[in-house]
Amino acid sequence: xxxxxxxxxxxxxxxxxxxxxxxxxxxxxxxxxxxxxxxxxxxxxxxxxxxxxxxxxxxxxxxxxxxxxxxxxxxxxxxxxxxxxxxxxxxxxxxxxxxxxxxxxxxxxxxxxxxxxxxxxxxxxxxxxxxxxxxxxxxxxxxxxxxxxxxxxxxxxxxxxxxxxxxxxxxxxxxxxxxxxxxxxx
Amino acid sequence: xxxxxxxxxxxxxxxxxxxxxxxxxxxxxxxxxxxxxxxxxxxxxxxxxxxxxxxxxxxxxxxxxxxxxxxxxxxxxxxxxxxxxxxxxxxxxxxxxxxxxxxxxxxxxxxxxxxxxxxxxxxxxxxxxxxxxxxxxxxxxxxxxxxxxxxxxxxxxxxx
Numbered sequence: 001x002x003x004x005x006x007x008x009x010x011x012x013x014x015x016x017x018x019x020x021x022x023x024x025x026x027x028x029x030x031x032x033x034x035x036x037x038x039x040x041x042x043x044x045x046x047x048x049x050x051x052x053x054x055x056x057x058x059x060x061x062x063x064x065x066x067x068x069x070x071x072x073x074x075x076x077x078x079x080x081x082x083x084x085x086x087x088x089x090x091x092x093x094x095x096x097x098x099x100x101x102x103x104x105x106x107x108x109x110x111x112x113x114x115x116x117x118x119x120x121x122x123x124x125x126x127x128x129x130x131x132x133x134x135x136x137x138x139x140x141x142x143x144x145x146x147x148x149x150x151x152x153x154x155x156x157x158x159x160x161x162x163x164x165x166x167x168x169x170x171x172x173x174x175x176x177x178x179x180x181x182x183x184x185x186x
Numbered sequence: 187x188x189x190x191x192x193x194x195x196x197x198x199x200x201x202x203x204x205x206x207x208x209x210x211x212x213x214x215x216x217x218x219x220x221x222x223x224x225x226x227x228x229x230x231x232x233x234x235x236x237x238x239x240x241x242x243x244x245x246x247x248x249x250x251x252x253x254x255x256x257x258x259x260x261x262x263x264x265x266x267x268x269x270x271x272x273x274x275x276x277x278x279x280x281x282x283x284x285x286x287x288x289x290x291x292x293x294x295x296x297x298x299x300x301x302x303x304x305x306x307x308x309x310x311x312x313x314x315x316x317x318x319x320x321x322x323x324x325x326x327x328x329x330x331x332x333x334x335x336x337x338x339x340x341x342x343x344x345x346x
Contacts, residue, residue: 046264047272054272056264071313074306077261079278097278100299103261104306107345117309117346118302120261121275138276159276 004072005032007146035073035144037064038157039113040179046121048183053131053163053172055183056123062113063105063144070114070144074102077157078141086134087163090127096138096159102145122176124161131170131185136161214255215304218248222311225318235325239334242315242322246341249312253346259301265291309346316341 003015009032016027039062046056063070076099084092106117124136139156159176171184225241233241262275267287279295282288319338323331 056272056275058260061261077276091274094274094281095278096276097295099261100295101302102306103259103302104309106309107342116261117305118259118261121264122262123264123272124274125272140276 007072007149008032009034033065033068034151035063035065035068035070035075036154038062038075038142038153038177039064039066040120040122040177041112042179042181043119045181046123048181049125050183050185052126052128053170053183053185054123054125055172055174055181056121056125057174057179057181059120059122059176059179061103061116061118061120061177062109063116064113066111066113068114069108071105071108073114073144073146074104075116075142075144076102076150078143080138080140080156083137083139084135087126087132087165088124088134088136088161091124091136094136096140102143120176122159122174122179123181124172124174126163126170126172129168129170129185131163131165131167133165134163214248214252215308218245218252218308218311221245221248222315225315235322236330239319239322239326239330242319243337243341245315246312246319249308249315250344250346253305253308256301256304257297259298259305263291263294263298265294267291305346312346316345 005013011031012029013032014027014029016025018025040059041062042057043060044058046058048055061075063073063075077096079098080096082092082094082096104117106115108114138159140159141156142153143150144153157177161172161174164171165185169185171182173180173182221241222245225238225245228238228241260275264275265273265287267273267282267284267290269284273282273287273291279288279292282291316338319334319341323334323338326334
């Protein structure tokens with residue numbers, strides 16, 4: 001039999017199972033916790049190019065903590081402005097668009113978390129050589145939706161692109177919530 | 187053996203029903219919703235657990251088949267503009283200067299949102315019927331239960 005917990009955190013929940021006469025009743029105590037993080041794993045390379053430097057990947061999304069099943073929630077991303085420096089400063093006007101629709105959960109995966117029904121696509125294409133150092137960062141606010149309520153995750157998900165290089169050679173690394181793809185000009 | 191025979195006949199009729207639905211330009215989603223409602227209406231008093239089990243499997247397999255025919259939605263879209271430039275997934279449309287690229291991107295975002303909605307709706311429906319199969323196991327005779335447990339394991343691994 002499955003039990004779905006209420007949609008608010010509670011540190012002291014007890015489920016009591018009543019048994020037939022002559023048998024001992026049993027109970028189990030546990031804590032209801034809210035989703036507190038996002039973890040991504042690279043599932044495939046979408047596109048990688050050495051000239052111009054570009055790296056795109058698909059990622060599998062997991063909701064943390066990993067030992068809690070959040071199958072009843074859906075998640076969405078909010079909007080934000082980037083923080084840029086160096087070579088990638090030309091991308092300063094590229095804001096992040098809030099999700100137009102929240103994504104539901106597929107299943108709980110032991111040791112990883114609750115897997116989202118759809119993957120994410122993460123990446124960046126540069127405008128080519130000459131390269132020099134720079135970064136582009138989105139701090140994306142995430143929310144979870146449950147029973148018509150929308151709650152924010154305690155921390156934003158960091159999407160960061162780092163470029164290192166000089167002249168015609170460079171290395172681009174793009175990461176989001178633990179998943180990384182790297183591409184170099186060599 | 188009997189169970190395997192029943193499953194084969196069931197699969198034959200399942201694929202016939204899919205072909206019929208497509209030939210007649212019926213919406214596959216409506217067909218699945220109809221099947222789901224019919225399955226919900228099967229009562230233990232009037233139908234055997236095996237019939238209810240097959241009906242539930244039919245709903246789940248139909249959902250899988252329908253979703254596999256749709257483009258996989260993603261949290262953020264990879265979008266390539268007319269010049270061949272790949273925009274950053276997640277970029278706001280108003281950050282795209284080229285008006286044609288912006289319009290095409292907005293259209294792709296709307297389609298992606300529509301696909302997410304379908305995946306959410308039918309993914310939740312699938313969960314309902316996989317859970318129903320789980321609850322039915324206890325009512326099945328031993329040989330059929332073992333067979334149904336194998337099917338259930340497979341359906342769980344392909345969770346949407």
